[in-house]
């Protein structure tokens with residue numbers, strides 16, 4: 001009997017608590033599942049846009065296997081608790097620069113199997129928490145800016161496999177201080193002189209490639225034949241530097257010659273003009289003297 005007042009006091013508290021959790025549950029978007037208070041799972045629901053009414057405190061948002069074509073640039077400002085965002089296998093074609101804000105808590109971002117064509121500078125802001133970024137299997141992704149990943153100081157894993165990359169500025173990778181794993185295989189790399197510095201970086205960092213350089217191929221600029229990177233060495237690109245300096249040398253020599261020729265012609269022209277003028281003025285002076293006599 002002495003316990004009764006205590007229970008009476010507990011009951012309303014419990015009711016309030018339940019109603020809080022009930023409201024949370026109601027916040028789950030209609031077509032999605034919310035297995036725990038911080039996870040919203042809308043994978044494979046045929047969504048053509050982001051669902052409305054995603055709870056603002058969501059931490060794990062699973063949106064894979066839908067038809068979502070864009071995410072608003074302020075998305076991570078709104079959902080600032082997001083840690084894990086899976087947008088794999090959607091129809092995203094463009095990520096507005098700054099979509100990942102500096103204050104973002106995002107650790108994992110999957111944009112694989114989408115329709116991205118380009119990763120411009122500053123796309124990911126300075127998302128210092130981001131550890132894993134998946135961008136593979138975007139069949140039209142042919143341009144990754146040298147500063148695309150600038151500021152991603154915690155990024156450990158970067159996936160760029162099976163895209164349409166024929167070249168990549170080495171700075172895009174060498175600017176990542178925490179990078180441990182990078183996937184680049186299955187791209188139509190062309191091993192021309194633009195590839196030389198990336199090749200040198202790959203040789204030095206082959207332990208970061210899951211299958212080493214064996215897993216990577218490039219096509220030769222001469223005949224398009226595909227070769228494994230293991231068949232190449234830094235020596236294969238030595239010619240690049242040589243031909244480059246040779247071209248430079250030719251340009252320098254040629255422009256030197258042109259400048260000299262022009263200079264010689266100009267001075268010759270000037271000299272003959274002066275000479276003619278002197279002769280003419282002398283001649284006319286003589287005439288004057290003659291007429292005075």
Ligand SMILES: *[C@@H]1O[C@H](CO)[C@@H](O)[C@H](O)[C@H]1NC(C)=O
Nearest residue numbers: 044045046064065066067089
């Ligand atoms: C991608 O999503 C579509 C649509 O939901 C689905 O039919 C397809 O099986 C998914 N592809 C993969 C590789 O999961």
Ligand SMILES: *[C@@H]1O[C@H](CO)[C@@H](O)[C@H](O)[C@H]1NC(C)=O
Nearest residue numbers: 069091092093115116117140
């Ligand atoms: C993907 O992009 C290509 C070329 O940019 C376009 O032709 C195609 O329609 C796009 N597909 C989807 C599903 O958006």
